[in-house]
Amino acid sequence: xxxxxxxxxxxxxxxxxxxxxxxxxxxxxxxxxxxxxxxxxxxxxxxxxxxxxxxxxxxxxxxxxxxxxxxxxxxxxxxxxxxxxxxxxxxxxxxxxxxxxxxxxxxxxxxxxxxxxxxxxxxxxxxxxxxxxxxxxxxxxxxxxxxxxxxxxxxxxxxxxxxxxxxxxxxxxxxxxxxxxxxxxxxxxxxxxxxxxxxxxxxxxxxxxxxxxxxxxxxxxxxxxxxxxxxxxxxxxxxxxxxxxxxxxxxxxxxxxxxxxxxxxxxxxxxxxxxxxxxxxxxxxxxxxxxxxxxxxxxxxxxxxxxxxxxxxxxxxxxxxxxxxxxxxxxxxxxxxxxxxxxxxxxxxxxxxxxxxxxxxxxxxxxxxxxxxxxxxxxxxxxxxxxxxxxxxxxxxxxxxxxxxxxxxxxxxxxxxxxxxxxxxxxxxxxxxxxxxxxxxxxxxxxxxxxxxxxxxxxxxxxxxxxxxxxxxxxxxxxxxxxxxxxxxxxxxxxxxxxxxxxxxxxxxxxxxxxxxxxxxxxxxxxxxxxxxxxxxxxxxxxxxxxxxxxxxxxxxxxxxxxxxxxxxxxxxxxxxxxxxxxxxxxxxxxxxxxxxxxxxxxxxxxxxxxxxxxxxxxxxxxxxxxxxxxxxxxxxxxxxxxxxxxxxxxxxxxxxxxxxxxxxxxxxxxxxxxxxxxxxxxxxxxxxxxxxxxxxxxxxxxxxxxxxxxxxxxxxxxxxxxxxxxxxxxxxxxxxxxxxxxxxxxxxxxxxxxxxxxxxxxxxxxxxxxxxxxxxxxxxxxxxxxxxxxxxxxxxxxxxxxxxxxxxxxxxxxxxxxxxxxxxxxxxxxxxxxxxx
Amino acid sequence: xxxxxxxxxxxxxxxxxxxxxxxxxxxxxxxxxxxxxxxxxxxxxxxxxxxxxxxxxxxxxxxxxxxxxxxxxxxxxxxxxxxxxxxxxxxxxxxxxxxxxxxxxxxxxxxxxxxxxxxx
Numbered sequence: 003x004x005x006x007x008x009x010x011x012x013x014x015x016x017x018x019x020x021x022x023x024x025x026x027x028x029x030x031x032x033x034x035x036x037x038x039x040x041x042x043x044x045x046x047x048x049x050x051x052x053x054x055x056x057x058x059x060x061x062x063x064x065x066x067x068x069x070x071x072x073x074x075x076x077x078x079x080x081x082x083x084x085x086x087x088x089x090x091x092x093x094x095x096x097x098x099x100x101x102x103x104x105x106x107x108x109x110x111x112x113x114x115x116x117x118x119x120x121x122x123x124x125x126x127x128x129x130x131x132x133x134x135x136x137x138x139x140x141x142x143x144x145x146x147x148x149x150x151x152x153x154x155x156x157x158x159x160x161x162x163x164x165x166x167x168x169x170x171x172x173x174x175x176x177x178x179x180x181x182x183x184x185x186x187x188x189x190x191x192x193x194x195x196x197x198x199x200x201x202x203x204x205x206x207x208x209x210x211x212x213x214x215x216x217x218x219x220x221x222x223x224x225x226x227x228x229x230x231x232x233x234x235x236x237x238x239x240x241x242x243x244x245x246x247x248x249x250x251x252x253x254x255x256x257x258x259x260x261x262x263x264x265x266x267x268x269x270x271x272x273x274x275x276x277x278x279x280x281x282x283x284x285x286x287x288x289x290x291x292x293x294x295x296x297x298x299x300x301x302x303x304x305x306x307x308x309x310x311x312x313x314x315x316x317x318x319x320x321x322x323x324x325x326x327x328x329x330x331x332x333x334x335x336x337x338x339x340x341x342x343x344x345x346x347x348x349x350x351x352x353x354x355x356x357x358x359x360x361x362x363x364x365x366x367x368x369x370x371x372x373x374x375x376x377x378x379x380x381x382x383x384x385x386x387x388x389x390x391x392x393x394x395x396x397x398x399x400x401x402x403x404x405x406x407x408x409x410x411x412x413x414x415x416x417x418x419x420x421x422x423x424x425x426x427x428x429x430x431x432x433x434x435x436x437x438x439x440x441x442x443x444x445x446x447x448x449x450x451x452x453x454x455x456x457x458x459x460x461x462x463x464x465x466x467x468x469x470x471x472x473x474x475x476x477x478x479x480x481x482x483x484x485x486x487x488x489x490x491x492x493x494x495x496x497x498x499x500x501x502x503x504x505x506x507x508x509x510x511x512x513x514x515x516x517x518x519x520x521x522x523x524x525x526x527x528x529x530x531x532x533x534x535x536x537x538x539x540x541x542x543x544x545x546x547x548x549x550x551x552x553x554x555x556x557x558x559x560x561x562x563x564x565x566x567x568x569x570x571x572x573x574x575x576x577x578x579x580x581x582x583x584x585x586x587x588x589x590x591x592x593x594x595x596x597x598x599x600x601x602x603x604x605x606x607x608x609x610x611x612x613x614x615x616x617x618x619x620x621x622x623x624x625x626x627x628x629x630x631x632x633x634x635x636x637x638x639x640x641x642x643x644x645x646x647x648x649x650x651x652x653x654x655x656x657x658x659x660x661x662x663x664x665x666x667x668x669x670x671x672x673x674x675x676x677x678x679x680x681x682x683x684x685x686x687x688x689x690x691x692x693x694x695x696x697x698x699x700x701x702x703x704x705x706x707x708x709x710x711x712x713x714x715x716x717x718x719x720x721x722x723x724x725x726x727x728x729x730x731x732x733x734x735x736x737x738x739x740x741x742x743x744x745x746x747x748x749x750x751x752x753x754x755x756x757x758x759x760x761x762x763x764x765x766x767x768x769x770x771x772x773x774x775x776x777x778x779x780x781x782x783x784x785x786x787x788x789x790x791x792x793x794x795x796x797x798x799x800x801x802x803x804x805x806x807x808x809x810x811x812x813x814x815x816x817x818x819x820x821x822x823x824x825x826x827x828x829x830x831x832x833x834x835x836x837x838x839x840x
Numbered sequence: 841x842x843x844x845x846x847x848x849x850x851x852x853x854x855x856x857x858x859x860x861x862x863x864x865x866x867x868x869x870x871x872x873x874x875x876x877x878x879x880x881x882x883x884x885x886x887x888x889x890x891x892x893x894x895x896x897x898x899x900x901x902x903x904x905x906x907x908x909x910x911x912x913x914x915x916x917x918x919x920x921x922x923x924x925x926x927x928x929x930x931x932x933x934x935x936x937x938x939x940x941x942x943x944x945x946x947x948x949x950x951x952x953x954x955x956x957x958x959x960x
Contacts, residue, residue, distance in 0.1 A: 548922035560902035
């Protein structure tokens with residue numbers, strides 16, 4: 003008979019508790035009933051600000067948030083617990099449901115603190131905590147945008163959350179002001195020196211900072227708001243966001259007589275247990291050892307403890323690492339350990355580079371031998387190596403650690419002990435990574451991520467994971483093959499810069515030997531991406547894999563399949579009839595593909611040009627089904643026919659397919675365009691997918707189906723078509739230039755340092771100054787496109803290669819034969835493989 | 841030209857003309873039909889050597905080795921099967937990935953600019 007755990011609250015911590023318990027409770031000792039106040043399943047509140055990119059609540063949803071395939075978990079949405087009866091061991095919800103419990107976990111989180119400013123209840127005043135809050139802010143911002151000139155917004159509170167809110171407001175097109183009572187921004191994390199630099203960097207980004215003052219009053223002013231600051235400044239704004247801190251939501255505990263801390267928070271012991279042994283409290287509503295934590299990592303730790311205790315364990319709270327690293331409005335800020343040098347006798351080492359815009363401070367023990375903490379502003383690359391060093395002996399002079407040479411200055415990952423935590427989000431130690439590498443055979447970053455969960459939350463430790471792999475002796479050679487020590491990306495740059503046009507000169511100057519089936523097609527692809535005529539021209543012909551060499555897809559009996567391009571999946575009846583006639587006349591097995599086109603199977607090498615001739619004469623061209631290149635742009639029928647469609651998805655799909663057809667890339671490229679949010683074209687499963695909104699197009703990148711399904715990430719939202727094409731141009735060329743051989747965009751994006759933010763910086767904000775060059779390369783491709791099939795038909799030399807036997811043109815392969823299955827011809831295979839022995 | 845021992849022609853070797861040497865680009869293969877329906881894959885390497893192997897890929901049982909990419913691995917001249925990329929030593933027919941597998945080799949001669957393949 004299983005016992006019942008009732009979880010009050012469905013935030014990140016409450017969700018983690020249920021997840022952890024279900025992971026470990028293999029005996030099925032507990033069933034769980036979880037009550038949520040919000041109407042949507044648990045979502046990533048840490049990433050709340052990213053909701054502004056596309057306003058898609060599903061993107062924030064936590065993995066497995068619905069537990070809909072788990073019979074042992076009942077998730078009740080939109081029905082908060084109203085009272086707890088500890089004597090009866092029941093809870094009663096707002097709707098009146100009474101639920102008995104054997105154990106109760108309070109995970110009610112916290113509520114925004116709204117200071118008692120007159121006018122704080124006026125329309126246009128908001129808090130910043132939930133998806134619904136952001137929707138309300140969006141509505142206010144839309145009203146502001148409808149007015150004259152650029153709208154403005156006031157953020158009250160210049161801490162972490164306030165700066166997040168400022169970013170969201172700026173992304174909504176408003177000019178944000180931030181008011182902070184303390185003399186500097188982020189007073190909890192950053193010291194005075196770091197705060198001064200932070201203010202300067204933030205103000206460069208169109209955010210006005212009013213530090214060292216308060217908000218005295220807010221008044222309504224002809225549909226807008228007038229904010230009066232303590233220092234006399236008056237600001238005309240369209241909306242106000244309060245982000246002045248949080249308070250634990252402990253009312254439920256107070257009402258049922260559980261003790262709370264002086265400044266709030268349900269008092270719990272080191273096992274997260276309240277005074278009542280059947281009641282636990284975790285996360286931001288808990289007061290553990292006199293402290294209330296407003297970060298997710300300590301909350302997760304508490305969730306894990308309760309899961310352990312429910313199963314008979316003795317886990318205790320290890321104390322929390324309050325270290326933080328984040329990118330606020332594009333500015334790196336990190337704070338770790340004793341950032342404010344509160345330890346008695348501690349010393350500070352500061353490097354403040356006003357020119358580069360970086361501030362770095364280390365706090366060390368009085369004998370300068372132990373690292374206690376630090377603050378990094380403007381460049382937080384050293385965070386990953388410095389944070390795990392806290393409390394440990396320094397490997398050298400503290401000043402050397404801040405030396406600009408290389409990440410981590412003088413600290414190498416070798417100096418870290420195995421118990422040092424490298425991923426604080428998921429509590430992964432260096433030893434865990436070592437085990438993953440040595441015992442579980444992880445040989446790259448994606449494998450380590452999957453195995454340990456390190457680097458899967460904030461991602462700040464990924465550079466360090468790379469260093470760890472190297473230090474554990476994992477050969478992360480980027481060499482393309484034995485003939486080239488360079489990576490594909492490096493070879494691409496060599497070809498681009500030197501203008502090399504043949505494999506022979508490349509392998510002679512930059513490689514060894516004569517090449518192989520890995521480097522030859524890779525170089526052929528690079529040459530084709532940079533526009534070197536037909537892919538079978540000159541020496542290129544012998545570099546191509548058989549599919550590219552015969553412009554068709556080899557099948558298991560040595561015959562090929564033929565796929566004509568059907569842009570966007572739109573085809574006239576006449577053309578459909580031609581495909582049917584060709585298939586019938588050549589006896590080709592016919593199948594509709596997943597990419598909304600038609601595949602014709604069973605053509606021999608000598609039949610290929612004859613088939614193409616029929617197709618080309620009818621207005622078809624190569625569909626590049628054989629190439630590592632754009633395959634198809636799938637589309638739904640869109641606003642032309644569909645009663646839900648908001649844009650012409652077919653029109654855009656056709657345009658995209660014609661623009662990028664024939665583009666050679668490190669791997670195949672798939673795309674899709676959906677005409678509304680219902681997403682019938684499955685665009686988020688594509689390398690680049692476009693989804694229509696009422697106001698424009700959302701572009702998603704890095705999606706994949708297949709063995710490693712991955713939903714594409716939103717790169718830009720609600721852009722017009724011109725901007726969309728520009729961003730796709732840049733994205734594709736950046737991918738083509740920098741990806742590894744046979745690395746799809748999804749793996750490329752996963753492996754990219756800085757991830758999606760970095761990609762967006764490069765291809766949207768032009769942080770590397772590359773965009774014009776990327777666009778020019780794409781423009782050259784678009785201008786230089788020609789149909790590969792038609793070109794073969796017009797060239798007797800190329801055409802002569804399409805024979806089964808060089809000494810018997812016209813004779814087909816006598817070993818190829820067919821039988822009939824479901825009314826079509828399918829290959830007869832040559833028996834089971836049997837091979838000669840020496 | 842040099843020939844591997846087991847492909848050395850004998851007095852009984854029957855030769856079939858395949859194509860002019862110029863028809864075969866360096867590091868390319870072609871298929872040819874020998875009397876009796878035997879299919880051979882003929883390759884020309886970078887250094888001008890010409891080799892002939894059975895065209896049948898022993899792994900996929902399709903006649904396709906002539907369509908593989910020609911190159912070298914650790915100095916050994918090879919063709920990679922276009923189906924699943926196993927490599928075969930052009931000189932001996934030995935599969936580099938599987939010691940137990942070897943494809944037949946055929947004697948080759950180039951006379952008057954024409955390639956001929958023999959049946960031993």
